[in-house]
Amino acid sequence: MNKTNLVIIAVTVAALIGVTSLATYANGMMQFWAPSNQQIQGYNSVGGMMNGGGMMNGGGMMNGGGMMNGGGMMNGGGMMGGYFQNVPTALSHAQAEQIANNFLASLNNSSLTIGEFEEYSYNFYVSIVEKSTGRGVSEILIDRSTGSLHPEPQSMMWSTKSNMGGMMNGHLRTLGEITVSSEEALNIAQEYLNVFYPETKANTDEIVAFYGYYTVMTTLNDADYGMMSINGYTGAIWYHTWHGMFLTDVQM
Numbered sequence: 001m002n003k004t005n006l007v008i009i010a011v012t013v014a015a016l017i018g019v020t021s022l023a024t025y026a027n028g029m030m031q032f033w034a035p036s037n038q039q040i041q042g043y044n045s046v047g048g049m050m051n052g053g054g055m056m057n058g059g060g061m062m063n064g065g066g067m068m069n070g071g072g073m074m075n076g077g078g079m080m081g082g083y084f085q086n087v088p089t090a091l092s093h094a095q096a097e098q099i100a101n102n103f104l105a106s107l108n109n110s111s112l113t114i115g116e117f118e119e120y121s122y123n124f125y126v127s128i129v130e131k132s133t134g135r136g137v138s139e140i141l142i143d144r145s146t147g148s149l150h151p152e153p154q155s156m157m158w159s160t161k162s163n164m165g166g167m168m169n170g171h172l173r174t175l176g177e178i179t180v181s182s183e184e185a186l187n188i189a190q191e192y193l194n195v196f197y198p199e200t201k202a203n204t205d206e207i208v209a210f211y212g213y214y215t216v217m218t219t220l221n222d223a224d225y226g227m228m229s230i231n232g233y234t235g236a237i238w239y240h241t242w243h244g245m246f247l248t249d250v251q252m
Helices: 004-034 035-040 093-106 153-158 182-196
Strands: 112-120 123-130 136-143 147-151 200-210 213-220 222-233 237-239 246-249
Touching: 035 093, 035 213, 093 112, 093 123, 093 136, 093 222, 136 153, 136 200, 153 213, 153 222, 182 200, 182 222, 182 237, 200 222, 222 246
Parallel strands: none
Antiparallel strands: 112 123, 112 246, 123 136, 136 147, 200 213, 213 222, 222 237
């Protein structure tokens, strides 16, 4: 074998190594930013890290070719695509309120009302609760730019209530009453915050029990900061990174 052939082989091998390394790096970055790694596969106080055979890893619902990529629930490059964009504020509070009220009316259920209505840098957050019990039924996002409505991921995946007109589970699940108490949920939330969001606190006065899970407001320096949900059966945590920065409670 002459020197020319050896040089060609060496260059080819180097190119293959370079391409492989680049692909590995790109895949690693995609996995790091994937919602399934940041939320569902993140921290689980009951069973530790939800790794390997975890509920939604690998080819799970929200990564790669999953249910919400491309033109999915919060599109513009996948579920989290809009989160990193500088989306202008297009909706006024009054417009967002009207959209929320129209959605509530469309449910045609007089036993439900709007609970929390909050403004974040990337969306408006709306909770639908039962009038009689104050228990949460659904959590909805209103896109600040388009006014489109989207169910929150944990509402779709964890709620054991009805499908709210097809926007949530698509079927009823009968798992029985949640087994994680509100006190346990707050402890789980604080353990997570101590690790991943130091100095933030789980607000003990702002925890809402939904059917199948809890949602807790977080604070930093005694000011509202963000939001997280805790599964009522497993203690799994889903931090709401898609909201952006908390701005204000919307008074209706």
